[in-house]
Amino acid sequence: MTKKLIVLGYFLCSMITIAQTYKPVDTADYIQRKAFLKNFEGNNEVTVKRLKSQYSGKTGTELSKIYKEFGTDFEKQVKNKDFIFKSEFEASIHSMIQRLKKNNPKVPQDLKILIAKDNTPNAYCLADGTFVINMGLYSWLNNEEQIAAVIAHELGHKIEEHSLKTFLKIIQQDELDKVVVDNIKSTTTSRSHSQNQKAFDILKNRVYKKGVERRQSEMQADSLGYAIFKNSDFKKAEFVNALQRLQDFDTISPRALKVETYKKLFNLPQQAFNEKWMKKEDFSLYNYNFYKEKLNKDSLASHPEISRRIEMLKKTFAELKTPADPEKPTDLFVALKKTARMEILPNYFHSEDYGLGIYTAMQFLQDEEEEKYYKSWLGKCFSKIYEARKNYNLNRYLDRIEPKNQSESYQQFLNFMWNLSLDEIKNIADFYQANETLAKVN
Template identity: 65%
Template sequence: MKKYLLFLLFSFSAICFGQMYKTLDTADYIQRKEFAKNYTANNEILIKDLKTRYSGKAGSEVSKIYKELGADFETKVKNKDFVFNSVFDTKVKNLIERLRKNNAQIPQNLKILIAKNNTPNAYCFADGTFVINMGLFNWLNNDDQLASVISHELGHKITGHTLKAILNMINEDQMDKTVVQNIKSDKTNRSQRAFEVLKNRIYQKGAENRKQEMQADSLGYVVFKNSDFKKTEFINALKRLEDFDTISPKQLKVETYRKFFNLPKQEFQDKWLKKEDFSLYNYDHFDQKLSKDSLKSHPEVTLRINNLKKIFPELKTEVADEKASESYAVLGKIARMETLPNFYHSESYGVGIYASLQFLQDGEEENYYKGWLGRCFEKIYEARKNYKLNRYLDRVDPKNQSESYQQFLNFMWNLSLDEIKNIADYYQTKES
């Protein structure tokens, strides 16, 4: 959720076609059905191959895991989490072909999917299904930066990181069972010893994941530099991702609340802005049993950049981002307009309202974002009425949220059921 909020920071120019913009068509039943059918068949072939390659307990466990992963992914496909034959497909396929020209190790059977997800991320499955989140088109600045992220994921694919991680997990499970049996046989400090086993397992997994990320960076850059992309954009892409990880959300001004919630039939009330007082909470007494740094699956982006510069000296020279091509700029605008539809699809209604208000505060496409404001408020109303609001709206967390987002959450929780309904109705009528 935190990363969703950080996504709202980056400022783009106004989109001239916003007033007429229609969300991407997801009436792609035939394509989804065909993809799901092929994916299931390919996953079954993969599982049979794994059983042949790994006998005994390991073969049985790895096959079970891939079967569960496949079933979960099929559910996402059926849930319309991806768009088929979209305007983004051609661009991604073109970039992969450019990468493949001088990199024979890139698999030929890659199948591209565009996810209705606003986070700038990508991932690849063992069968060659390559998922690109729509957020990458919004967050990154040009073709080369997108190609660098694809190269990184190809690094994971080529080295078989996913399968290696699963096999390590299975092996560690077996070792842990032996340790657990020893703990059961000796009651001395049983709870503490069990916790140490769990902690060591979690830390070890985090360390292995961070190591794999570094490896994927290095191999990904080799793939990238062998192609016709500008080398320095590999580092520039990481810097963009670092911004996504670390910058606090842009401030939502109090005046914005007054402007958009002072309605003809419901005047704005100052009590809606009242904040919960957390000053009496003493966080110094909180005993953190697990180190956050050791839990991270990715190394700090600064470390990744420094590691690449150490291995590849040509990356030490920093150059400003290349200007986006016309085709990439168009896709970036479409991805930006899909921000609210994507939040709505993922049932992130609270964040959707926060995003709508930030777009409206910047004066972007008022009719479009007012419409989504109304839709999200309608869902919040239904959740509040059915005592399910916690599913769609965060609670205030002073240690992990910006002041702006805390203010927003206080505002939302301060609204009564009727007040929420009045806002939802207003922004879903023509008079808004």
């Protein structure tokens, strides 16, 4: 959820005007989904058989199990309409990949494209050549060149088979750990602090080693990805510009919600605003420094700091040392960027992040953006929150307060939401849903 919150930082920093008659992207693509699933299932079976024959014994068995489980999980995501087919996004990505294939024979020729209804700026490539692009890349990056840079980086992972290598190392490490654990048991007659410490040291060393290997993979994917990128007809400096934009994703914070925004949105004709809703839980007596960190977070990080990645690229490729302003986006990119922005609420709703959907809608409404559109989503999300509260499963859709990991603004929002009674939530939901119905009639 923390990453999802960070996404808001950029989305809410600028105003983009779109007609209030905007309709969410249509996911009534049953025929395309059915065809994709049929091909994916067949391709995954071929991959599993190939790995089982390529790696004998337990390694082959474990690998085939991993890829079978992954395939099953991915198919569920497709059936859940987590992806969209035959869209302008797909055409845009296909055009970029065609450009990346120029002078790059290592780039797989059978890449298939899927656009994910996900607001985080990310992409990944599957074993069968399915390339997944999150819609959030269009909201976050500045132009097609930067999206192509992200794709090139992921192609670096694909060409080097980093995922497969990671799985192989995990299987190998599991076997080594079992031997060490058996040795600990045989040399210790009773369960003691010493035995527990030895076991923890095994875990710690394994996690640290995994972190180092994954950071090395990221650096390698950067170098190979840039080599692919510069061999094509993209502007070289945009590879670094893309990384700098992704660094913003890790550091930027969303603007705070004002108390006046709560009062404006929730002082209703049938339910006056109650100051008690804004009461905060006091965490000042909690001593969060009492327990020392047993694992070093820097050693656990799977992605090295982007500043280090940029530094390494500039050190390796001299032409990247000279900074350049971002290229001007095409009209198609601008249109897709606007669409991606308007899909933020539908995407959160689809992923059942109803609490975050309310928080996001309030941010947009505070900026006076598309009032009718975002008020309608406010009503939809509150309606789902009401159902969850009534069924005693609100924790599934609304975060608990974590002072160390959340901004002051988001903590205030969560206090507000948890302070509302069941009837008060229903009144808010009914009000905004009634307004949506009235707006449609008019």
